[in-house]
Amino acid sequence: MVEIKRPSPTDLLTIGEVVARTGVAASALHFYERKGLIHPERTAGGTRLYPRHVERRIAIIQVAKRLGIPLSEVAEQFGTLPSDRMPSLRDWNRLNERWRARLRARQLELERLQEEMTQCIGCGCVSLNACLVMNPGDQLGAEGHGARRLLPIEDEVPEGVGRDSH
Template sequence: MQKKLIPEWISVGVLSERTGVSISALHFYERKGLIKSQRNVSNHRQYPKHVIRIVSLIQVAQRTGFSLEDILLELQELPNHTRITLEDWEALGIRWQGELDRKIVQLTELRDMMSDCIGCGCLSLERCKLLNPYDELGKRGAGPQRLTG
């Protein structure tokens, strides 16, 4: 079976077909600055074919819990953030693995704290580790403290 060559520039429809990402999501990625297109003579968006890799990377990163903002920051860190090389992918993988390990530790702690709350429902700032982990609010000083911010 002959491998079908991808042209250097592809339409949003082809990009959607190749990646399985909806056209509206691709436009959203573009508005967020994650991918870039150019207009052809007919004023249609065209993407360089290497954008397929970027969209694939976005999908992988989102599945592992990274936000689009995080992904954009990572892409901007790459030497040439419009193209992803094997070395870039390896470096990203190492960074993301560290971040995932950190999240796993946090979630495990959260799960363990939650076991104290099951069947309790007190939501006490003094007692509930889920609501006020490590008495973070107490460290901010006496009196009422905000839960976020």
């Protein structure tokens, strides 16, 4: 009877095997390594060997990219996870909850923007001093209508042009 060895999260894979299993280019793996997102081992000859559990990290990186989460934040979150072993379900759930909250905040912001756009399109407003979409948080508008940072008219007359030369 032939005994079949089950894969272990600590099995070492070559870069070619990781590329084939994840669909991520070798150059991307090198980039993730430079960013501290994944940590291969090195043979005496310098060949990279990745623990099988690095596939999970790569999958998380790909999801984070789709969600618009910067790699710097992924690295920060990965810093809370063990790099020498497969993170536990509890580790992943903690990471998931952080990103779920971030996604919910983004979702609410997009819904708010959609509502503002609907109101703007619905009312036909094209006024920059009133439009929340085009001019959110307008502070200078509280001082009144019109431009607030332009020089007074008399200071803008080019040299050599008389004020009464109409």
